Amino acid sequence: MVYVWSIVCFAGLVMALATLLMVAARVLVNYGVCKLDINAGEKPLEVEGGQTLLSALYANEIFIPSACGGKGSCGHCKITVTGGGGPVLPTETPYLDRKEIRANLRLACQVKIREDVFVRIPADLLNVKMFDATVASATQLTHDIKEIRMKLDEPAEISQRPGQYVQVQAPSDEGPVFRAYSISSAAHEPDVVELVVRLVPDGIGSTYLHNLNPGDKVNFTGPYGEFYLNEDPSVEIVCVGGGCGMAPMKNIIDTLYHRWPERTCWLFFGCRTTQDVFYLDRWQKLAEQHPNFHVIYALSDKLQDGEKWDGETGFIHLSVDKYLEEGIPRQAFLCGPPLMIEAVTRTLTAKGLKPEDIFYDEF
Ligand SMILES: Cc1cc2nc3c(=O)[nH]c(=O)nc-3n(C[C@H](O)[C@H](O)[C@H](O)COP(=O)(O)OP(=O)(O)OC[C@H]3O[C@@H](n4cnc5c(N)ncnc54)[C@H](O)[C@@H]3O)c2cc1C
Ligand code: FES
Structure with a gap:
């Protein structure tokens, strides 16, 4: 018993001293x-x-x-x-x-x-700026994902590369907080920043963004991010993701076909159920215009009775394995949860991609 009391007293003393030092540092020390x-x-x-x-x-x-x-x-x-x-x-x-x-x-x-x-x-x-923007549209894409399109007010244009992100300022009880969101609009639309945001239960930033309506004002800083699209048109681009990981891939693919209409690009998108599928029509239309664009969606959960699905099933790395041939020069961009990124990285490495050609954002 005495032993326990000594530990409790010692811990209490250390905490009191630490608090005292912190308060003293704040109040007394003037640098x-x-x-x-x-x-x-x-x-x-x-x-x-x-x-x-x-x-x-x-x-x-x-x-x-x-x-x-x-x-x-x-x-x-x-x-x-x-x-x-x-x-x-x-x-x-x-x-x-x-x-x-x-x-x-x-x-x-x-x-x-x-x-x-x-x-x-x-x-x-040093070139990152603070932007004032106005919400132009807010579109529900699935039960928990929304597309938020913003028109830039000041500065009126942003110079961004596909794969980059902005940090949105959201109000909270403890003052403004910043959260990172990938830019889903293409680089050739400099007066717009569009985001694809998944609602995180009780999440400060995602709840704020999901509650925005056309006409609302938003502040964000950006652009951030180190990804550079390979400029050699003979290099195939592979995008693999799930959920709100669609955002940077939409920017990459739209920018790619604006610049190189003939370039080969693969989009692999993993969803759990048909409820999580979005933008599929959009990509199928793009594939009709650009025969070298291939879009593959896969569902990981079992279909409900009576549900129809003619796409792939199983985890998305299995589709990557099924469709991609080995030994072709490629650059890959992965975006999604860490387990998906690990599995896809293993598959792509086995197909001959070097680590420096595989980029990813985990979220
Ligand atoms: C480079 C980068 C780009 C990103 N791009 C996007 C994007 O395009 N679209 C998008 O929707 N998100 C994106 N994110 C994630 C985004 O920045 C936020 O982390 C996310 O929206 C949650 O923030 P929040 O303020 O809503 O939740 P918080 O208030 O930070 O968290 C609330 C609670 O939810 C938990 N939580 C936090 N994040 C998650 C999560 N992702 N899943 C489950 N639980 C969580 C926390 O542990 C906490 O308990 C990106 C992140 C990074 C780093
Ligand atoms: S801002 Fe420094 S670790 Fe997040």
């Missing part, structure tokens, strides 16, 4: 104004010390990807800190491998500004 140097003098800033690097950059309209809103749980806010960031924190190590730590990568939301800080930010990220 003053610090220099925040971006790309060796390209953009020198002066910022209030004590805030996180992510907040300081955001206040200066430099929008780093931050899908978890700075909570240290998404690992998206990696930037290179060459000086003044202090040691790598235990909250960062789950998201940084040894190579990244050696290359001075840090999570911007975890680095606190206590002295002059020196960072390197790629040009792509």
Whole structure:
């Protein structure tokens, strides 16, 4: 009994001291104004010390990807800190491998500004902007997926590549939060950003987006993302996904056929039931116009009595295995849950695709 009490007292004492230190750090420590140097003098800033690097950059309209809103749980806010960031924190190590730590990568939301800080930010990220937009249409695609099309107000145009995403600002009880959504509209429609959003029960961002109506105003930052479509038209494109993973693939395929009407592209889309099928008519029409476009939908659950389905059945990697021949130069883009991505990656690797030709977004 005495032993248990000593452990409880010790734990209580440690927690009280930790809280005291946090309060003291907030109230007593004043770091003053610090220099925040971006790309060796390209953009020198002066910022209030004590805030996180992510907040300081955001206040200066430099929008780093931050899908978890700075909570240290998404690992998206990696930037290179060459000086003044202090040691790598235990909250960062789950998201940084040894190579990244050696290359001075840090999570911007975890680095606190206590002295002059020196960072390197790629040009792509410095070009990310905050957009004001108006909802043009909101269309229910399935029981839990909606297409939300927005017309850009200010800036009036976005320069995006297929596979990129925006971070939508959604209101919450604790202030605005940001959530990542892939752009489903094609790059040749610069005045529009369209999203395909699955409703997550009690989810802040997806509920906000599902409740939007035409005329509503929306803010988002973007575009983000590293995917580059292979420019060689002889390389086949393979898109594999399920659910709201359709969003980036719609952008890729529409952009592809706008630029290369003859190019070969495969779309494999996995659904659980016929209730989850959407955009199939749209893709079948596109396949009539472009004979090198192949669309394959597969249902993973059993059909209900009386239900009709003339597409594929089983998990989507089985269809990929069935239709794709080996040894053809291809670039693949996968989007969906981690288990699907793992299974499809194994199948594509067995077909001869190299890891550097397989890109994926897990969500
Ligand atoms: C690069 C990128 C692109 C993305 N693109 C899209 C897109 O095109 N369309 C789209 O719909 N989503 C997309 N997402 C996912 C999206 O960013 C949100 O994570 C998702 O909408 C849930 O956010 P929320 O605010 O509604 O839920 P939250 O408020 O964050 O979460 C509510 C609860 O649901 C759980 N939860 C969170 N996410 C999921 C999930 N996906 N499934 C089940 N439970 C969950 C949480 O653990 C929590 O308990 C993308 C994510 C990334 C990283
Ligand atoms: S913003 Fe998510 S880990 Fe930093």
